[in-house]
Amino acid sequence: MNLKQAGSGAEVDERLAALLTNANAVRAITAAVEGTIGPKGLDTMLVDRFGEVIITNDGVTILDKMDVNHPAAKMLINIAKAQQAEVGDGTTTATIMAGSLVAEGVNQVLRGVPVARVIEGVRFGIARAVAAVRARSRNVTDLDDSILRNVAMIAGREYEDIAELVIAAARLIGLEKLNENNFKLSETVTAEEGAENEVFLGVIVDKERMNKEMPETVSQAKILLIDDALEPEEMEDEALSTEAGFKKYIELQDEFKENVNKIVAMGVKVVLVDRGVHDTAEEILTDAGVFVVQRVASKELRRVAEHTGARMIKRTGLKKNIADIERYLGSAEKVYEDEKLEQVRILGGKGKPMATILVGAATAEVVGERERIAKDAASSVQAAIKGGYVPGGGTIEIAIAREVANAREEIKGMAAYGVDCVANALKQPLSQIVENAGYNPLEKVEEVLTLQTTQGSDSLGIDCDSGEVTDMLSRGVVDPALVKLHAIKAAGEVATAILRIDTIIKKKEEGSAAPKENAGNDAGMPDF
Structure with missing residues (x-):
């Protein structure tokens, strides 16, 4: 049943108004x-009001750059960011x-299934799907495994x-290092x-x-990292107006010079x-031939500290x-400025090995996209190393959908309809992949379902060039298991949260003299 059609009828129960409003907002985000x-x-083109x-x-x-007002839509975007x-x-x-x-859940509610039962079934189905992904994960034990290159590609x-x-x-x-949680x-x-x-x-x-x-x-180079300003301690203007205050100011200036000269005396070069x-x-530092970089981002300082063994x-x-300060120093084999790229490189630190991936781009317009692509590839490779991999191209979701559908008999009553929602949602990635490739999604999904069942394989999918069923593992089409696990769990969390919303009320503005007129209407929220 079409959600918009369902929501337009005059006889629709007012209790479903919030659900239908939220479902349509979620559908708009998904379509993007x-x-x-x-x-x-x-590709998608995003344009701001300045034409950028x-x-x-x-x-x-x-999702991050979209101009979105609806709260349910923002919930979905936040899950994607997470x-x-x-x-x-x-x-x-x-x-x-x-x-x-969300769409499947709303359709079940419109058929008369209580929301609570839909949510119960969705949670059951998501738990079963997560367990199935874990059971089907293949491990990576060697960085020379060719599967990692496939993941990166x-x-x-x-x-x-x-x-x-x-x-x-x-x-x-x-x-x-790649298996460390904080790296x-x-x-x-x-x-x-x-x-x-x-x-x-x-x-x-x-x-x-x-x-x-x-x-x-x-x-x-000996390296000193200052997580602060390299400036004298400040004094209030009122204090400087007094003789005692001015004397204190002179003392602080002299103390600051002494502290800077300690840096030189220790042989610090960076x-x-x-x-x-x-x-x-x-x-002082220029005269001593010290290489100084100011206003370094905290994230970069931390990376330098880890690589050089320095403490901030x-x-x-x-x-x-001086003896105490020296315990804070790190070291590196070479530090130099690349004037063309306007950046400083620190190589061969005595701390932990730290690699940098520098991706070249021909023009400023493609720098951001090249960096995003490389970050995705790096994240996926690390996820495969930490959690293994599964067949890609939407095929593993089809195999799990079959398992979830078979588990429907394990749950009693109308909650089984919520399990159906999960089984159908798991088919959606493959359905959309083949639709984007120009094939009939219903035909291809059913073809894969049938062959996976008859051949007992979880890796059969659709070749998007030929439209034929093929073994994704043999083609090297794989996805990190952790990516699938988090995607399934995230989808379940946001869907159940949205399905649970029964009423939308515009919240009173706090800390302002008067609320903005019609501030809640864009979100489908009533004025009271």
């Missing part, structure tokens, strides 16, 4: 990204399945150069206009040295500062004696 999935998926354009088929980028933050890929799959789950949208960069970086970093390979990716593709052991700081009189290159650097410090220090920490 469904055309991008699969090898034949197309982003062209991409990256699901989370489309998927991206957790595993770095699979946002389009999660969005498509969530949209399908698929997530990297068939860009061979990007796939090669990601695999090279993974091998440099090693299995132990993300995607964060090692950067893209620059005019750069050559490159992977190297080291980190990039996206800044230039403070002035051109400082050395351009430093070898065997100083990275979170905030600004005072003119006095710049002069506050400016007040410079009051300590």
